[in-house]
Amino acid sequence: MAEYMRVTVRIRPIEPGQTPFLSFDNATEEVFVATGKRIVEGCVEGYNGTMFAYGQTGSGKTHTMLGAEPIEQGLYHEQNRGIIPRAVQHLFELLQEKKSKSAGEFNYVAHARFVELYKDELHDLLGPNNQLKLRDYGEDVVVTGAEERQIDCTQDALNILKLGFDNRKVGGTAMNQHSSRSHAIFIMNIETKETVGNFTTKRKSQLNLVDLAGSEKQQSARSSGERFKEATHINGSLSVLGRVIRSLAANPSKYISYRDSYLTHILRNSLGGNSRTVVIVNVHQNPEYASDTISSFAFAESCSKITNRVKVNEDLEGDSLTAWKEEVKRLKGELIAAHNNSKLGKSITE
Numbered sequence: 001m002a003e004y005m006r007v008t009v010r011i012r013p014i015e016p017g018q019t020p021f022l023s024f025d026n027a028t029e030e031v032f033v034a035t036g037k038r039i040v041e042g043c044v045e046g047y048n049g050t051m052f053a054y055g056q057t058g059s060g061k062t063h064t065m066l067g068a069e070p071i072e073q074g075l076y077h078e079q080n081r082g083i084i085p086r087a088v089q090h091l092f093e094l095l096q097e098k099k100s101k102s103a104g105e106f107n108y109v110a111h112a113r114f115v116e117l118y119k120d121e122l123h124d125l126l127g128p129n130n131q132l133k134l135r136d137y138g139e140d141v142v143v144t145g146a147e148e149r150q151i152d153c154t155q156d157a158l159n160i161l162k163l164g165f166d167n168r169k170v171g172g173t174a175m176n177q178h179s180s181r182s183h184a185i186f187i188m189n190i191e192t193k194e195t196v197g198n199f200t201t202k203r204k205s206q207l208n209l210v211d212l213a214g215s216e217k218q219q220s221a222r223s224s225g226e227r228f229k230e231a232t233h234i235n236g237s238l239s240v241l242g243r244v245i246r247s248l249a250a251n252p253s254k255y256i257s258y259r260d261s262y263l264t265h266i267l268r269n270s271l272g273g274n275s276r277t278v279v280i281v282n283v284h285q286n287p288e289y290a291s292d293t294i295s296s297f298a299f300a301e302s303c304s305k306i307t308n309r310v311k312v313n314e315d316l317e318g319d320s321l322t323a324w325k326e327e328v329k330r331l332k333g334e335l336i337a338a339h340n341n342s343k344l345g346k347s348i349t350e
């Protein structure tokens with residue numbers, strides 16, 4: 001099924017506390033309800049999902065994805081939570097609800113990995129390995145070498161997020177005291193198994209929750225030394241992302257060079273592939289950054305033209321396939337009988 005990538009724009013107030021467009025306390029909840037909820041609901045039904053925040057440095061990506069600072073506020077205080085903690089909470093609520101309402105037996109297992117792309121290298125945010133690799137398995141791209149943790153409930157996920165965000169590279173620039181110096185990617189793999197009578201359905205999905213580092217102009221961020229080197233890598237990977245997005249928007253059937261950066265390689269399925277994807281474009285309200293805002297809007301426009309090829313990742317186990325086939329045959333029989341009895345007289349072929 002072809003499905004457009006969805007785009008939402010969030011405007012940061014000039015100074016935190018000013019609320020000219022929306023109540024900023026409610027904005028994260030509004031963004032989540034408008035975009036993220038559907039992605040998470042899809043994951044429970046076996047659809048891959050991705051949410052990522054894009055925008056210039058200091059525009060509010062981490063505020064949107066993680067929540068208010070400090071980390072404890074953003075994760076553990078419901079009102080201040082960002083998209084990522086809201087998504088994991090909603091996910092576990094849905095899984096629990098499905099378990100309690102299932103007409104048969106419903107079980108799930110979820111695992112998480114949390115990695116960052118720092119200066120063009122993939123680092124594990126949950127373990128010591130700084131030499132992670134990407135492997136292609138068909139259309140899926142898997143990060144190998146990263147610690148994988150089982151998560152049983154929202155609290156487990158929040159603790160893992162806390163550990164990862166504590167380990168993430170952050171540094172001060174003239175534009176942002178706590179500027180992210182890496183792209184952070186929280187990856188959850190969800191597997192469900194439901195048995196009702198003779199039918200067993202297994203589903204699996206991947207949920208990618210991404211807080212990108214922001215594009216940075218040296219003259220505004222006044223970065224030098226290590227900060228400047230980091231900014232060069234950040235800008236480089238974001239420019240590959242922009243190129244991939246523009247290519248997909250212009251002509252998706254042409255060869256797309258995902259492998260030009262780890263960032264686009266790891267997100268390959270999310271960009272034009274088998275995933276429901278939402279992009280939250282953060283912009284600064286300050287007129288000083290008008291040219292960055294215009295280029296972020298151009299990025300948003302290209303994203304909105306991209307269609308992904310979304311499909312449910314489902315397996316019918318053992319006898320289930322035979323049982324489903326018999327069920328389809330029986331229903332077709334009923335349909336034919338119903339039509340034959342109706343006055344329309346239309347014929348149906350098996």
Ligand SMILES: Nc1ncnc2c1ncn2[C@@H]1O[C@H](COP(=O)(O)OP(=O)(O)OP(=O)(O)O)[C@@H](O)[C@H]1O
Binds near residue numbers: 027068212282
């Ligand atoms: N919607 C908002 N309401 C109130 N404060 C905000 C909002 N968005 C961002 N801020 C504040 O602005 C500052 C910069 O935000 P944040 O760190 O999220 O930006 P960023 O886009 O992630 O930057 P970078 O790319 O440098 O990491 C933070 O102090 C944050 O708390």
